[in-house]
Amino acid sequence: MNPANRRDILKYGAAAAASTLSLPGLNLAHAQAGPLKIGLITPLSGPQEFIGSYVKNGAEIAVDQINKAGGIQGRQVALEIRDDKANPAAALAAARELLGAGINLHTGGISSAVVLALIPVMQQENGVFMTCGAGTEKMNHENYSPNLFRPGDAPDARGRAQARLMAEKYPQITRWTGLIPDHEYGRTMWSIFVDGLLEFYPALTGKKPEILDPILLPYGVSDYRNSITQALRQQADGVYNATYGGDAITMFQQARGFGLMQRYKVVCDAANEFLVARGMKQQLPPHWTGMHYYAEANKGNAMSDRFVADYLAKTKDPEPLGWAAEAHASIYALAKAIEKGKSTDTKSVIANLKGLTWDTVTGSRTLRAEDNQAIKDVELVYIEPAATDKGYRVAQYQKVEGKSVLLPASPGKKLVLRTA
């Protein structure tokens, strides 16, 4: 072979290799070797760090369990963890970095704004993202994307289950108001709860509920007295609280001085799980709250029992909260979809996640194929202060069948709700 021919062979060989590497879907330039990497993008600093820590622990436990069982298709799994600071810009930067490194499967987001911001980048860069608790309904409706999945409660299922429970348990309480943070999640949950009240009160009690204007609270401030005073001027019997975490505790503490919470015959909280109860203990106003996962009620489910044991060993916390369970469920969903399709390719994973039924710590769940929303039972608990080590106790527990409260899929279309 003369030198010129050798040069041609090298030249055309390199061109052929380059064009092969750039074939869509192949992306060998970034193909993962070694462990199967999954991106975990969640808040590890800032106001949502506390909840992010549950997501991180839940995902890490799932990965450890899967690795001990031999991995996914014989490959060990590794998490690539990034801090989204509950900030869309930081989340986008983290997602681009991970996608650029060839990591196409992701989980972790808990902020509605973050999850909505990730939709375009996941579609453009061919990634899959699972939220571990974002409350926006838009991701399954007007902002639907095939690349985004919610393996946990839908906000419409949660809010409507709560409204139905109120109608069943408190048929005489028909004047409702809300303590609603002025942001996407707060307004969403209030709208859905109202929709549920307007459906279930007439259906179950024969009465039409009276919906008062919600009290809109600024987010992340140190003083809620002006909002509390507004609430005092209303004559509501029931209140729906969508303030969250530290904000909720501050608001409840300041409301205590005004005697506000005692004026309501029932308090229904959207999603604080045990956050407020652990923070307030004996000061806690008795209330119903929604749980992604209540460990006590899932005793006997082998997966849940093992999860609780592993969580205790890892964190010394005997009662993991729901965000940990959602992250755990999301990793198992990805694992099952990969096993089913025998591929980590995005197209294959999406195809196999749609309609997937898989086991979780709350029992079996199914990802609805039309809009990537899990059909999952809603868990609700009534918490009251108590002279126990914890300072509170769960006095009642209610499981609502997910299918019975989840609104029909309408990907690409705005969720239509009843209004007062």
Next chain:
Amino acid sequence: MVFADVLTLLVNSLTWAMATFLVAAGLTLIFGTLHILNFSHGGFFMIGAYAAYSLTQSLGGSESMAMYLFGALVGGVVVAALGLAVDRLILRRLSGVDDAYVLIATYALLLVCEGGTKLIWGLNYRSVMPPTVLDGAWLAGQAVIPKMSAFIVACGIAVFVAMEFFLNRTRPGRLVKAIAADPWMARLLGVNVRLVYTATVAIGFALAGLAGGLLLANQTLSPSLASGFVIQAFGVIIIGGMGSISGAFLGSILLGLIDAVGQWVLPSLPGLPFFIAMTLILLLRPQGLMGRRH
């Protein structure tokens, strides 16, 4: 608007104002004297709150008023001691450097405060019961006046009066003001300027810690407590006039009133009137209400 509404508005706005002034007091004292804008002030306010929390919890709870006040005082002492260390290690190196470096250094210190808090107390939310005597409210006709609100207002006024008295009616206080105005001349007259600076830092930090303890039953304890309050505190000292105690006091009352009235008039836009008011005040008086043009 009836009398009860006006009274409620006044009490709410004063509560916000005095809570903010309690946090801003030490910040404005240090800026007025050392001309250092201490971004980490909120972090030390938070440490004061956590120190008071730990003490009251280890001694059986915060239900006794004496215990609550003792916790706040200990919070102040702990943070004053930390302030002396911060002065020695950091603040002294910042005198005379560009403001941008001061902000970066003190912001880094805020991150250290937050990190240290997470390390010692963890991420869990915490709260305490108010002392029994502060639990509940007085009724004035239709108006509800929480006792905790009245306590916060009283604490804010007491701190303001004490600071004004100290700075204007005592020799050490007048010395602080003199050094703030002209440190070079004070040195020439044989005043130990370094010692006065150190004492001022200790008092400023003690005020932050004391505020943390006094406001303990007013909000959640969490590692993000620092940032929320420090923004408010900066707001009132900018509006009041940088370094002016009376300016911070008036600024906090004005902004508190605007926020309360704004939420009354525009309940669907919480927070908006507050920021509009801040913008307008700064457009009309860039030096702040009590500040001087340089």
